[in-house]
Amino acid sequence: MSNLPACHFFPSEVLEREAHRREDGEWLDRQLSNSPRFIFVWRGNNLFSVGRNKRPLALEVPDPEKVINPIFLGIQGEGAPLFAANLSDPQSEQDALALLYLNTDLARFIPLRQFDGLLSSEERALLFYSRSLTHWHEEQKFCHRCAHPTLPEQGGHILACANPDCATKHFPRTDPATIMLIHSGDLCLLGRQASWPEGMYSTLAGFVEPGEKLEDAVFREVKEESGIEVKNIRYFGSQPWPFPQSLMLGFFAEANSKQIIRGAELEDVRWFQVSEAREMLVKLASRFPHLDTIARRLIRHWVEASM
Numbered sequence: 001m002s003n004l005p006a007c008h009f010f011p012s013e014v015l016e017r018e019a020h021r022r023e024d025g026e027w028l029d030r031q032l033s034n035s036p037r038f039i040f041v042w043r044g045n046n047l048f049s050v051g052r053n054k055r056p057l058a059l060e061v062p063d064p065e066k067v068i069n070p071i072f073l074g075i076q077g078e079g080a081p082l083f084a085a086n087l088s089d090p091q092s093e094q095d096a097l098a099l100l101y102l103n104t105d106l107a108r109f110i111p112l113r114q115f116d117g118l119l120s121s122e123e124r125a126l127l128f129y130s131r132s133l134t135h136w137h138e139e140q141k142f143c144h145r146c147a148h149p150t151l152p153e154q155g156g157h158i159l160a161c162a163n164p165d166c167a168t169k170h171f172p173r174t175d176p177a178t179i180m181l182i183h184s185g186d187l188c189l190l191g192r193q194a195s196w197p198e199g200m201y202s203t204l205a206g207f208v209e210p211g212e213k214l215e216d217a218v219f220r221e222v223k224e225e226s227g228i229e230v231k232n233i234r235y236f237g238s239q240p241w242p243f244p245q246s247l248m249l250g251f252f253a254e255a256n257s258k259q260i261i262r263g264a265e266l267e268d269v270r271w272f273q274v275s276e277a278r279e280m281l282v283k284l285a286s287r288f289p290h291l292d293t294i295a296r297r298l299i300r301h302w303v304e305a306s307m
């Protein structure tokens with residue numbers, strides 16, 4: 001178990017973010033007039049086509065300059081600009097679709113976790129990116145220092161307070177969370193929350209606290225949830241998880257002991273044999289088949305290294 005590889009399964013090559021050009025308003029305006037495509041989000045739901053071949057939709061619109069608060073995502077291959085936009089005003093899905101000259105026979109706004117079609121890893125990366133930013137725009141409509149409205153800057157990657165006496169610039173939030181596969185010989189430690197489907201277990205996870213190292217967060221969370229102390233904490237890989245704004249940081253660690261003292265957060269936590277963990281992978285894959293998850297990646301790597 002000493003050679004579990006690091007993992008980079010979440011694609012980063014789906015577009016150039018061009019972060020250094022976001023300050024150039026004229027350049028951004030040119031991107032808006034260069035047949036951009038938009039990933040629209042309404043109330044946290046992404047836009048998908050309906051019918052047999054359900055796909056996420058990135059739309060060209062007749063008047064891109066009229067889209068309210070476009071958020072610049074980046075440039076795709078061949079120089080195609082891609083934006084996100086949060087449709088927060090329409091009260092109903094029908095109204096939101098009508099703004100885009102669509103109806104429910106053609107497209108639906110669906111919660112990303114409930115989408116039941118297939119996604120490529122590139123599509124998933126773009127949907128995660130746009131969902132994170134539109135969620136932040138929804139949450140940061142007002143300055144939390146002085147309660148004045150905020151206005152987008154730098155292609156929507158900054159929301160600046162409109163009150164000149166305050167002028168606070170707000171930046172998108174990403175909340176780090178650790179997720180870890182704890183093992184001991186041919187056993188691994190999995191837990192379940194009461195709200196999960198019956199019989200489903202997964203890796204332990206928890207948010208990093210202010211002033212805390214990632215390794216200390218792994219140690220603390222495992223101890224809180226299972227009573228087990230761990231050693232040899234090793235980084236595995238990361239995955240954005242925009243529900244609403246997490247970055248999951250995956251680790252492996254070895255247990256110092258096997259005796260479990262379950263904490264209050266989980267309904268159950270127990271040791272799994274390799275064969276049981278492999279069966280659990282099938283169950284986990286049935287929950288969010290289109291999203292992939294770092295939990296599945298961690299368990300799969302451990303199962304494969306243990307066989």
Ligand SMILES: [Zn+2]
Pocket residue numbers: 143144145146147148161162163166167168
């Ligand atoms: Zn303010």
